[in-house]
Amino acid sequence: MFPSESEDLFDLMGDRPDKPEEACGVFGVYAPGENIATLAYFGLFALQHRGQESAGIATFDGSTVHVHKDMGLVSQVFNEKILQELPGNLAVGHTRYSTTGSSRRVNAQPAVVKTRLGSLALAHNGNLVNTAELRDSLAARNCEFATTTDSEAIAIAIGQEVDSGLGWMEGAIRAFQQCQGAFSLVIGTPDGMIGTRDTNGVRPLVIGTLPGAPERYVLASETCALDIIGADYLRDVEPGEMVWITNDGLASFFWATQPEPKLCVFEMIYFARPDSKFHNDSLYSYRMRLGRRLAIETPIDADIVIAVPDSGVPAAIGYSQVSGITYAEGLIKNRYVGRTFIQPTQTMRESGIRMKLNPLRDVLAGKRVIIVDDSIVRGTTSRKIVKALRDAGATEVHMRISSPPVTHPCFYGIDTDNQSQLIAATKSVQEIADQIGVDTLAYLSEEGMLEATQDATQNFCTACFNGRYPIPVPALLKRSKLMLEKLEPATVGS
Numbered sequence: 001m002f003p004s005e006s007e008d009l010f011d012l013m014g015d016r017p018d019k020p021e022e023a024c025g026v027f028g029v030y031a032p033g034e035n036i037a038t039l040a041y042f043g044l045f046a047l048q049h050r051g052q053e054s055a056g057i058a059t060f061d062g063s064t065v066h067v068h069k070d071m072g073l074v075s076q077v078f079n080e081k082i083l084q085e086l087p088g089n090l091a092v093g094h095t096r097y098s099t100t101g102s103s104r105r106v107n108a109q110p111a112v113v114k115t116r117l118g119s120l121a122l123a124h125n126g127n128l129v130n131t132a133e134l135r136d137s138l139a140a141r142n143c144e145f146a147t148t149t150d151s152e153a154i155a156i157a158i159g160q161e162v163d164s165g166l167g168w169m170e171g172a173i174r175a176f177q178q179c180q181g182a183f184s185l186v187i188g189t190p191d192g193m194i195g196t197r198d199t200n201g202v203r204p205l206v207i208g209t210l211p212g213a214p215e216r217y218v219l220a221s222e223t224c225a226l227d228i229i230g231a232d233y234l235r236d237v238e239p240g241e242m243v244w245i246t247n248d249g250l251a252s253f254f255w256a257t258q259p260e261p262k263l264c265v266f267e268m269i270y271f272a273r274p275d276s277k278f279h280n281d282s283l284y285s286y287r288m289r290l291g292r293r294l295a296i297e298t299p300i301d302a303d304i305v306i307a308v309p310d311s312g313v314p315a316a317i318g319y320s321q322v323s324g325i326t327y328a329e330g331l332i333k334n335r336y337v338g339r340t341f342i343q344p345t346q347t348m349r350e351s352g353i354r355m356k357l358n359p360l361r362d363v364l365a366g367k368r369v370i371i372v373d374d375s376i377v378r379g380t381t382s383r384k385i386v387k388a389l390r391d392a393g394a395t396e397v398h399m400r401i402s403s404p405p406v407t408h409p410c411f412y413g414i415d416t417d418n419q420s421q422l423i424a425a426t427k428s429v430q431e432i433a434d435q436i437g438v439d440t441l442a443y444l445s446e447e448g449m450l451e452a453t454q455d456a457t458q459n460f461c462t463a464c465f466n467g468r469y470p471i472p473v474p475a476l477l478k479r480s481k482l483m484l485e486k487l488e489p490a491t492v493g494s
Protein backbone atom coordinates (compact mmCIF):
# COMPACT_ATOMS: atom_id res chain seq x y z
CA MET A 1 0.00 0.00 0.00
CA PHE A 2 1.11 3.54 -0.51
CA PRO A 3 1.70 5.72 2.44
CA SER A 4 1.19 9.05 3.64
CA GLU A 5 -1.27 11.37 2.15
CA SER A 6 -2.56 8.57 3.71
CA GLU A 7 -3.74 5.84 5.68
CA ASP A 8 -3.70 8.25 8.56
CA LEU A 9 -6.21 10.25 6.63
CA PHE A 10 -8.23 7.29 5.61
CA ASP A 11 -11.37 8.44 7.25
CA LEU A 12 -10.92 12.15 6.97
CA MET A 13 -13.98 12.23 4.79
CA GLY A 14 -14.77 8.58 4.55
CA ASP A 15 -12.66 8.04 1.43
CA ARG A 16 -10.31 5.20 0.63
CA PRO A 17 -6.78 5.82 1.85
CA ASP A 18 -4.79 8.29 -0.20
CA LYS A 19 -1.46 6.73 0.63
CA PRO A 20 0.36 3.79 -0.74
CA GLU A 21 -0.86 0.64 0.97
CA GLU A 22 1.77 -1.64 2.47
CA ALA A 23 1.86 -5.18 1.26
CA CYS A 24 2.10 -7.43 4.29
CA GLY A 25 3.81 -8.25 7.54
CA VAL A 26 5.48 -11.62 8.12
CA PHE A 27 6.55 -13.20 11.36
CA GLY A 28 8.01 -16.52 12.45
CA VAL A 29 9.17 -17.91 15.77
CA TYR A 30 11.08 -21.12 16.48
CA ALA A 31 11.00 -21.67 20.24
CA PRO A 32 10.39 -25.18 21.55
CA GLY A 33 8.82 -25.02 25.00
CA GLU A 34 7.44 -21.50 24.52
CA ASN A 35 3.86 -20.45 23.89
CA ILE A 36 4.63 -19.81 20.24
CA ALA A 37 1.09 -18.92 19.15
CA THR A 38 0.95 -16.09 21.69
CA LEU A 39 4.40 -14.87 20.63
CA ALA A 40 3.21 -14.89 17.00
CA TYR A 41 0.04 -13.06 17.98
CA PHE A 42 2.00 -10.22 19.57
CA GLY A 43 4.48 -10.18 16.72
CA LEU A 44 1.64 -9.72 14.27
CA PHE A 45 0.09 -7.14 16.56
CA ALA A 46 3.26 -5.06 16.17
CA LEU A 47 3.11 -5.53 12.38
CA GLN A 48 -0.56 -4.61 12.05
CA HIS A 49 0.31 -1.40 10.17
CA ARG A 50 1.64 -3.55 7.31
CA GLY A 51 -1.72 -5.09 6.51
CA GLN A 52 -5.20 -4.80 7.97
CA GLU A 53 -7.29 -6.98 5.69
CA SER A 54 -6.57 -10.44 7.05
CA ALA A 55 -4.37 -12.20 9.58
CA GLY A 56 -3.27 -15.77 10.13
CA ILE A 57 -1.02 -18.04 12.19
CA ALA A 58 0.13 -21.58 11.39
CA THR A 59 1.88 -23.68 14.04
CA PHE A 60 3.72 -26.98 13.70
CA ASP A 61 3.26 -29.69 16.29
CA GLY A 62 5.46 -32.52 15.09
CA SER A 63 4.10 -33.44 11.68
CA THR A 64 0.75 -31.70 12.18
CA VAL A 65 0.08 -28.14 11.07
CA HIS A 66 -2.55 -26.08 12.89
CA VAL A 67 -3.86 -23.02 11.06
CA HIS A 68 -6.20 -20.19 11.88
CA LYS A 69 -6.69 -17.27 9.50
CA ASP A 70 -9.50 -14.91 8.67
CA MET A 71 -10.39 -11.47 7.42
CA GLY A 72 -9.91 -8.62 9.88
CA LEU A 73 -7.40 -7.14 12.29
CA VAL A 74 -5.16 -9.37 14.39
CA SER A 75 -7.22 -8.58 17.49
CA GLN A 76 -10.42 -9.53 15.65
CA VAL A 77 -9.11 -12.76 14.14
CA PHE A 78 -7.61 -14.25 17.33
CA ASN A 79 -8.66 -14.72 20.93
CA GLU A 80 -7.18 -16.73 23.81
CA LYS A 81 -9.16 -19.85 22.97
CA ILE A 82 -8.03 -19.84 19.34
CA LEU A 83 -4.41 -19.32 20.37
CA GLN A 84 -4.62 -22.26 22.79
CA GLU A 85 -5.64 -24.43 19.87
CA LEU A 86 -2.41 -23.59 18.02
CA PRO A 87 0.27 -25.73 19.73
CA GLY A 88 3.78 -26.52 18.55
CA ASN A 89 7.45 -25.59 18.41
CA LEU A 90 7.28 -23.04 15.63
CA ALA A 91 4.75 -20.56 14.35
CA VAL A 92 4.43 -18.58 11.12
CA GLY A 93 2.21 -15.51 11.02
CA HIS A 94 0.98 -13.02 8.48
CA THR A 95 -0.94 -9.76 8.23
CA ARG A 96 -2.17 -9.04 4.77
CA TYR A 97 -3.06 -6.25 2.43
CA SER A 98 -3.89 -7.60 -1.02
CA THR A 99 -1.48 -6.81 -3.83
CA THR A 100 -1.82 -9.80 -6.14
CA GLY A 101 -5.15 -11.49 -5.62
CA SER A 102 -8.11 -9.63 -4.24
CA SER A 103 -9.06 -9.19 -0.62
CA ARG A 104 -10.91 -12.36 0.30
CA ARG A 105 -10.78 -14.93 3.06
CA VAL A 106 -9.43 -17.62 0.75
CA ASN A 107 -6.40 -15.45 0.02
CA ALA A 108 -5.51 -14.97 3.69
CA GLN A 109 -2.11 -16.33 4.67
CA PRO A 110 -0.11 -18.35 5.66
CA ALA A 111 -0.63 -20.40 2.51
CA VAL A 112 -0.59 -24.10 3.40
CA VAL A 113 0.50 -26.76 0.90
CA LYS A 114 0.82 -30.52 1.47
CA THR A 115 3.99 -32.29 0.36
CA ARG A 116 5.46 -35.75 0.70
CA LEU A 117 7.41 -34.49 3.76
CA GLY A 118 4.34 -32.97 5.41
CA SER A 119 2.71 -29.58 5.07
CA LEU A 120 4.45 -26.26 4.65
CA ALA A 121 2.99 -22.89 5.68
CA LEU A 122 4.23 -19.82 3.86
CA ALA A 123 3.92 -16.13 4.72
CA HIS A 124 4.90 -13.67 1.99
CA ASN A 125 5.63 -9.96 1.90
CA GLY A 126 6.19 -8.52 -1.56
CA ASN A 127 4.96 -9.17 -5.04
CA LEU A 128 6.26 -11.41 -7.80
CA VAL A 129 6.49 -9.96 -11.29
CA ASN A 130 6.42 -13.38 -12.98
CA THR A 131 3.36 -14.85 -11.26
CA ALA A 132 1.57 -15.67 -14.51
CA GLU A 133 4.60 -17.53 -15.88
CA LEU A 134 5.15 -19.36 -12.60
CA ARG A 135 1.51 -20.42 -12.43
CA ASP A 136 1.58 -21.52 -16.08
CA SER A 137 4.64 -23.61 -15.42
CA LEU A 138 3.07 -25.17 -12.31
CA ALA A 139 -0.24 -25.76 -14.09
CA ALA A 140 1.68 -27.59 -16.81
CA ARG A 141 2.81 -29.92 -14.01
CA ASN A 142 -0.86 -30.47 -13.04
CA CYS A 143 -0.77 -28.26 -9.95
CA GLU A 144 -4.10 -26.94 -8.75
CA PHE A 145 -4.61 -23.54 -7.17
CA ALA A 146 -7.04 -22.66 -4.43
CA THR A 147 -6.34 -18.92 -4.55
CA THR A 148 -5.25 -16.17 -6.90
CA THR A 149 -2.16 -15.17 -4.93
CA ASP A 150 1.45 -15.20 -6.01
CA SER A 151 2.21 -16.43 -2.49
CA GLU A 152 0.34 -19.69 -3.05
CA ALA A 153 2.24 -20.13 -6.33
CA ILE A 154 5.55 -19.93 -4.41
CA ALA A 155 4.29 -22.43 -1.82
CA ILE A 156 3.16 -24.82 -4.56
CA ALA A 157 6.48 -24.43 -6.37
CA ILE A 158 8.31 -25.49 -3.19
CA GLY A 159 5.90 -28.41 -2.77
CA GLN A 160 6.53 -29.47 -6.35
CA GLU A 161 10.28 -29.52 -5.82
CA VAL A 162 9.96 -31.42 -2.54
CA ASP A 163 7.59 -33.93 -4.13
CA SER A 164 10.12 -34.46 -6.90
CA GLY A 165 12.48 -35.87 -4.25
CA LEU A 166 14.34 -32.86 -2.84
CA GLY A 167 14.58 -31.96 0.84
CA TRP A 168 13.12 -28.76 2.33
CA MET A 169 16.21 -26.62 1.80
CA GLU A 170 17.02 -27.81 -1.70
CA GLY A 171 13.35 -27.68 -2.74
CA ALA A 172 12.91 -24.17 -1.38
CA ILE A 173 16.03 -22.90 -3.13
CA ARG A 174 14.95 -24.41 -6.44
CA ALA A 175 11.58 -22.69 -6.06
CA PHE A 176 13.11 -19.32 -5.11
CA GLN A 177 15.21 -19.47 -8.24
CA GLN A 178 12.00 -19.65 -10.30
CA CYS A 179 10.60 -16.48 -8.68
CA GLN A 180 11.18 -12.96 -9.97
CA GLY A 181 10.16 -9.89 -8.04
CA ALA A 182 9.95 -8.99 -4.39
CA PHE A 183 9.59 -11.67 -1.77
CA SER A 184 10.47 -11.79 1.89
CA LEU A 185 9.25 -15.17 3.11
CA VAL A 186 8.83 -17.02 6.36
CA ILE A 187 8.05 -20.70 5.84
CA GLY A 188 7.19 -23.27 8.48
CA THR A 189 7.74 -26.99 7.96
CA PRO A 190 7.55 -29.98 10.34
CA ASP A 191 11.37 -30.00 10.46
CA GLY A 192 12.26 -26.33 10.80
CA MET A 193 11.66 -22.75 9.73
CA ILE A 194 12.91 -21.02 6.59
CA GLY A 195 13.44 -17.29 6.07
CA THR A 196 14.53 -15.69 2.81
CA ARG A 197 14.65 -12.45 0.84
CA ASP A 198 14.68 -12.02 -2.91
CA THR A 199 17.87 -11.25 -4.81
CA ASN A 200 17.38 -7.53 -4.23
CA GLY A 201 15.99 -7.65 -0.71
CA VAL A 202 13.25 -5.22 -1.70
CA ARG A 203 11.18 -5.98 1.40
CA PRO A 204 12.82 -6.20 4.81
CA LEU A 205 13.25 -9.29 7.00
CA VAL A 206 15.17 -9.38 10.27
CA ILE A 207 16.38 -12.14 12.58
CA GLY A 208 16.03 -11.96 16.34
CA THR A 209 16.82 -14.24 19.25
CA LEU A 210 14.73 -14.91 22.31
CA PRO A 211 16.51 -14.81 25.66
CA GLY A 212 17.59 -18.25 26.87
CA ALA A 213 18.73 -21.10 24.69
CA PRO A 214 20.44 -19.84 21.54
CA GLU A 215 18.31 -21.88 19.14
CA ARG A 216 15.19 -19.82 19.85
CA TYR A 217 14.92 -17.58 16.81
CA VAL A 218 12.46 -15.02 15.49
CA LEU A 219 11.98 -13.77 11.93
CA ALA A 220 10.03 -10.58 11.33
CA SER A 221 9.40 -7.86 8.76
CA GLU A 222 10.53 -5.21 11.23
CA THR A 223 12.42 -4.95 14.49
CA CYS A 224 9.34 -3.54 16.26
CA ALA A 225 7.97 -7.12 16.20
CA LEU A 226 11.08 -8.30 18.02
CA ASP A 227 10.80 -5.59 20.66
CA ILE A 228 7.23 -6.46 21.57
CA ILE A 229 8.12 -10.04 22.55
CA GLY A 230 11.45 -9.20 24.18
CA ALA A 231 13.61 -10.63 21.38
CA ASP A 232 17.02 -9.15 20.57
CA TYR A 233 17.87 -8.05 17.04
CA LEU A 234 20.57 -10.32 15.60
CA ARG A 235 20.88 -9.19 11.97
CA ASP A 236 18.99 -8.78 8.69
CA VAL A 237 18.39 -11.69 6.37
CA GLU A 238 20.56 -10.64 3.42
CA PRO A 239 19.26 -10.31 -0.15
CA GLY A 240 19.40 -13.74 -1.79
CA GLU A 241 20.04 -15.49 1.53
CA MET A 242 18.04 -18.36 3.04
CA VAL A 243 18.22 -19.18 6.72
CA TRP A 244 17.16 -22.61 7.99
CA ILE A 245 16.29 -22.72 11.68
CA THR A 246 16.04 -26.03 13.52
CA ASN A 247 16.94 -27.58 16.85
CA ASP A 248 20.54 -27.46 15.66
CA GLY A 249 20.45 -23.67 15.35
CA LEU A 250 20.55 -21.34 12.36
CA ALA A 251 22.19 -22.30 9.05
CA SER A 252 22.66 -19.81 6.20
CA PHE A 253 22.76 -20.38 2.43
CA PHE A 254 23.07 -17.93 -0.44
CA TRP A 255 20.90 -19.12 -3.32
CA ALA A 256 21.05 -16.03 -5.55
CA THR A 257 23.97 -15.80 -7.93
CA GLN A 258 24.19 -12.00 -7.99
CA PRO A 259 22.48 -10.45 -4.98
CA GLU A 260 22.16 -6.69 -5.32
CA PRO A 261 20.54 -4.79 -2.41
CA LYS A 262 17.59 -2.62 -3.44
CA LEU A 263 15.60 -2.04 -0.27
CA CYS A 264 12.35 -0.15 -0.88
CA VAL A 265 13.13 3.41 0.20
CA PHE A 266 9.43 3.92 0.94
CA GLU A 267 9.81 1.47 3.81
CA MET A 268 12.17 4.04 5.29
CA ILE A 269 10.04 7.08 4.45
CA TYR A 270 6.63 5.84 5.47
CA PHE A 271 5.71 2.16 5.62
CA ALA A 272 7.76 0.78 8.45
CA ARG A 273 7.05 1.90 11.98
CA PRO A 274 9.21 4.80 13.18
CA ASP A 275 10.48 2.71 16.10
CA SER A 276 11.74 -0.02 13.76
CA LYS A 277 15.45 -0.01 13.01
CA PHE A 278 17.11 -0.25 9.65
CA HIS A 279 20.88 -0.56 9.75
CA ASN A 280 20.81 0.04 13.51
CA ASP A 281 19.16 3.42 13.09
CA SER A 282 15.54 4.08 14.00
CA LEU A 283 13.31 5.24 11.20
CA TYR A 284 12.24 8.07 13.47
CA SER A 285 15.81 9.40 13.23
CA TYR A 286 15.87 8.92 9.45
CA ARG A 287 12.60 10.77 9.04
CA MET A 288 13.86 13.63 11.23
CA ARG A 289 16.90 13.88 8.97
CA LEU A 290 14.54 14.07 5.98
CA GLY A 291 12.80 17.00 7.65
CA ARG A 292 16.07 18.77 8.40
CA ARG A 293 17.18 18.40 4.82
CA LEU A 294 13.77 19.55 3.63
CA ALA A 295 14.13 22.75 5.65
CA ILE A 296 17.50 23.42 4.03
CA GLU A 297 16.26 22.70 0.52
CA THR A 298 12.84 24.38 0.73
CA PRO A 299 12.89 27.29 3.23
CA ILE A 300 9.82 29.50 3.70
CA ASP A 301 8.85 32.13 6.26
CA ALA A 302 5.97 31.08 8.51
CA ASP A 303 4.68 31.13 12.11
CA ILE A 304 4.35 27.40 12.88
CA VAL A 305 5.32 24.01 11.51
CA ILE A 306 2.75 21.25 11.84
CA ALA A 307 2.64 17.65 10.66
CA VAL A 308 0.12 15.38 9.06
CA PRO A 309 -0.02 12.90 11.94
CA ASP A 310 1.43 10.44 12.58
CA SER A 311 3.69 9.74 9.65
CA GLY A 312 4.69 13.37 9.01
CA VAL A 313 5.65 14.13 12.63
CA PRO A 314 9.39 13.28 12.68
CA ALA A 315 10.03 15.22 9.46
CA ALA A 316 8.05 18.20 10.76
CA ILE A 317 10.13 18.22 13.95
CA GLY A 318 13.30 18.07 11.86
CA TYR A 319 12.04 20.93 9.69
CA SER A 320 11.29 22.97 12.81
CA GLN A 321 14.74 22.29 14.30
CA VAL A 322 16.59 23.61 11.27
CA SER A 323 14.23 26.44 10.34
CA GLY A 324 13.82 27.69 13.92
CA ILE A 325 10.04 27.89 13.33
CA THR A 326 7.99 26.55 16.25
CA TYR A 327 6.60 23.04 15.92
CA ALA A 328 2.96 22.70 16.98
CA GLU A 329 0.19 20.16 16.78
CA GLY A 330 -2.37 21.57 14.41
CA LEU A 331 -4.19 18.37 13.49
CA ILE A 332 -5.36 15.97 16.16
CA LYS A 333 -5.73 12.36 15.21
CA ASN A 334 -8.46 10.20 16.66
CA ARG A 335 -6.29 7.28 17.70
CA TYR A 336 -9.22 5.08 18.55
CA VAL A 337 -10.79 5.07 15.13
CA GLY A 338 -9.34 2.08 13.32
CA ARG A 339 -9.95 1.28 9.77
CA THR A 340 -13.63 1.16 9.14
CA PHE A 341 -15.46 -0.18 6.18
CA ILE A 342 -18.62 1.59 7.29
CA GLN A 343 -19.21 4.56 5.08
CA PRO A 344 -20.21 7.83 6.73
CA THR A 345 -23.77 9.00 6.27
CA GLN A 346 -24.52 11.47 3.54
CA THR A 347 -25.16 14.13 6.18
CA MET A 348 -21.72 13.46 7.69
CA ARG A 349 -20.14 13.75 4.28
CA GLU A 350 -21.94 16.95 3.50
CA SER A 351 -21.03 18.51 6.82
CA GLY A 352 -17.41 17.58 6.14
CA ILE A 353 -17.06 15.77 9.44
CA ARG A 354 -13.48 14.76 10.10
CA MET A 355 -13.53 11.40 11.70
CA LYS A 356 -9.83 10.85 12.02
CA LEU A 357 -8.09 14.20 11.85
CA ASN A 358 -9.44 17.33 13.42
CA PRO A 359 -7.81 20.76 13.05
CA LEU A 360 -7.08 22.78 16.19
CA ARG A 361 -8.49 26.26 15.60
CA ASP A 362 -6.68 27.64 18.69
CA VAL A 363 -3.34 26.73 17.17
CA LEU A 364 -4.05 27.58 13.54
CA ALA A 365 -6.15 30.75 13.53
CA GLY A 366 -4.28 33.75 12.15
CA LYS A 367 -1.11 31.73 11.53
CA ARG A 368 1.07 31.18 8.50
CA VAL A 369 1.37 27.40 8.56
CA ILE A 370 3.95 25.01 7.15
CA ILE A 371 2.43 21.53 7.00
CA VAL A 372 4.80 18.59 6.52
CA ASP A 373 3.71 15.26 5.06
CA ASP A 374 5.76 12.29 3.87
CA SER A 375 4.25 11.97 0.40
CA ILE A 376 1.47 12.96 -1.95
CA VAL A 377 -0.08 10.20 -4.03
CA ARG A 378 -3.34 11.29 -5.62
CA GLY A 379 -3.61 14.63 -3.87
CA THR A 380 -7.23 14.23 -2.86
CA THR A 381 -6.58 14.04 0.87
CA SER A 382 -4.05 16.87 0.76
CA ARG A 383 -6.69 19.13 -0.72
CA LYS A 384 -9.11 18.31 2.09
CA ILE A 385 -6.47 18.91 4.75
CA VAL A 386 -5.54 22.26 3.28
CA LYS A 387 -9.17 23.30 3.19
CA ALA A 388 -9.59 22.18 6.81
CA LEU A 389 -6.57 24.28 7.84
CA ARG A 390 -7.92 27.35 6.08
CA ASP A 391 -11.39 26.81 7.58
CA ALA A 392 -9.66 26.75 10.98
CA GLY A 393 -8.22 30.20 10.29
CA ALA A 394 -4.75 29.57 8.82
CA THR A 395 -3.81 32.67 6.80
CA GLU A 396 -1.20 30.87 4.65
CA VAL A 397 -0.63 27.17 4.05
CA HIS A 398 2.76 25.99 2.79
CA MET A 399 3.07 22.27 2.18
CA ARG A 400 6.42 20.51 2.42
CA ILE A 401 6.83 16.88 1.41
CA SER A 402 9.69 14.79 2.84
CA SER A 403 10.10 12.71 -0.32
CA PRO A 404 10.25 13.46 -4.05
CA PRO A 405 7.12 13.46 -6.25
CA VAL A 406 5.62 9.96 -6.74
CA THR A 407 5.49 9.57 -10.50
CA HIS A 408 5.48 5.80 -11.06
CA PRO A 409 3.51 2.86 -9.71
CA CYS A 410 5.09 0.11 -7.63
CA PHE A 411 5.11 -3.52 -8.74
CA TYR A 412 7.01 -4.90 -5.79
CA GLY A 413 4.32 -5.22 -3.17
CA ILE A 414 3.15 -1.67 -2.55
CA ASP A 415 -0.27 -0.78 -3.83
CA THR A 416 0.12 2.48 -5.68
CA ASP A 417 -2.47 3.68 -8.13
CA ASN A 418 -2.13 3.46 -11.85
CA GLN A 419 0.32 6.01 -13.11
CA SER A 420 -2.48 8.16 -14.53
CA GLN A 421 -3.89 8.55 -11.00
CA LEU A 422 -0.61 9.68 -9.47
CA ILE A 423 -0.93 13.43 -9.36
CA ALA A 424 2.79 14.07 -9.87
CA ALA A 425 2.86 11.88 -12.97
CA THR A 426 0.73 14.30 -14.92
CA LYS A 427 1.10 17.67 -13.19
CA SER A 428 3.92 20.08 -12.40
CA VAL A 429 4.61 21.09 -8.80
CA GLN A 430 2.87 24.42 -9.42
CA GLU A 431 -0.16 22.67 -10.91
CA ILE A 432 -0.33 20.35 -7.88
CA ALA A 433 -0.06 23.35 -5.57
CA ASP A 434 -2.96 24.98 -7.40
CA GLN A 435 -5.04 21.83 -7.25
CA ILE A 436 -4.61 21.18 -3.54
CA GLY A 437 -4.96 24.87 -2.72
CA VAL A 438 -1.68 25.68 -0.97
CA ASP A 439 0.24 28.95 -1.16
CA THR A 440 3.46 27.06 -1.86
CA LEU A 441 4.41 23.42 -2.30
CA ALA A 442 7.88 21.88 -2.32
CA TYR A 443 9.26 18.35 -2.27
CA LEU A 444 12.51 16.92 -0.98
CA SER A 445 15.07 16.09 -3.66
CA GLU A 446 15.91 12.47 -4.50
CA GLU A 447 19.47 13.24 -3.50
CA GLY A 448 18.33 14.52 -0.11
CA MET A 449 16.15 11.46 0.46
CA LEU A 450 19.00 9.10 -0.27
CA GLU A 451 21.75 10.99 1.55
CA ALA A 452 19.64 10.95 4.71
CA THR A 453 19.73 7.13 4.68
CA GLN A 454 23.47 7.37 5.53
CA ASP A 455 23.91 4.30 3.35
CA ALA A 456 25.15 3.77 -0.20
CA THR A 457 22.58 5.38 -2.49
CA GLN A 458 22.61 2.44 -4.92
CA ASN A 459 21.32 0.14 -2.17
CA PHE A 460 17.73 1.34 -2.53
CA CYS A 461 14.82 0.95 -4.91
CA THR A 462 13.56 4.42 -5.81
CA ALA A 463 11.46 3.44 -8.82
CA CYS A 464 8.26 5.18 -7.78
CA PHE A 465 10.17 8.47 -7.88
CA ASN A 466 12.04 7.96 -11.12
CA GLY A 467 10.74 4.90 -12.98
CA ARG A 468 14.07 3.07 -12.72
CA TYR A 469 12.76 -0.36 -11.80
CA PRO A 470 15.56 -2.57 -10.48
CA ILE A 471 13.61 -5.72 -11.43
CA PRO A 472 12.21 -5.67 -14.98
CA VAL A 473 8.40 -5.48 -15.04
CA PRO A 474 6.56 -7.36 -17.81
CA ALA A 475 4.13 -5.19 -19.79
CA LEU A 476 1.19 -7.41 -18.92
CA LEU A 477 1.71 -6.89 -15.22
CA LYS A 478 1.46 -3.16 -15.59
CA ARG A 479 -2.23 -3.37 -16.35
CA SER A 480 -3.70 -3.98 -12.95
CA LYS A 481 -3.02 -5.34 -9.50
CA LEU A 482 -5.78 -7.89 -10.02
CA MET A 483 -3.94 -9.39 -12.92
CA LEU A 484 -4.85 -12.98 -12.17
CA GLU A 485 -8.56 -12.35 -11.98
CA LYS A 486 -8.40 -10.66 -15.35
CA LEU A 487 -6.18 -13.16 -17.03
CA GLU A 488 -7.46 -16.40 -15.57
CA PRO A 489 -10.99 -16.00 -14.25
CA ALA A 490 -11.43 -19.76 -14.17
CA THR A 491 -8.78 -20.10 -11.47
CA VAL A 492 -10.24 -17.57 -9.06
CA GLY A 493 -11.00 -19.09 -5.69
CA SER A 494 -14.33 -18.66 -3.93
Ligand code: SF4
Binds near residue numbers: 265267413
Ligand atom coordinates in the same frame (compact mmCIF):
# COMPACT_ATOMS: atom_id res chain seq x y z
S1 SF4 B 1 8.76 1.27 -6.52
FE1 SF4 B 1 10.48 0.68 -5.19
S2 SF4 B 1 10.69 2.44 -3.77
FE2 SF4 B 1 8.69 2.64 -4.72
S3 SF4 B 1 7.28 1.65 -3.28
FE3 SF4 B 1 7.89 0.10 -4.81
S4 SF4 B 1 9.65 -0.97 -3.93
FE4 SF4 B 1 9.35 0.93 -2.79
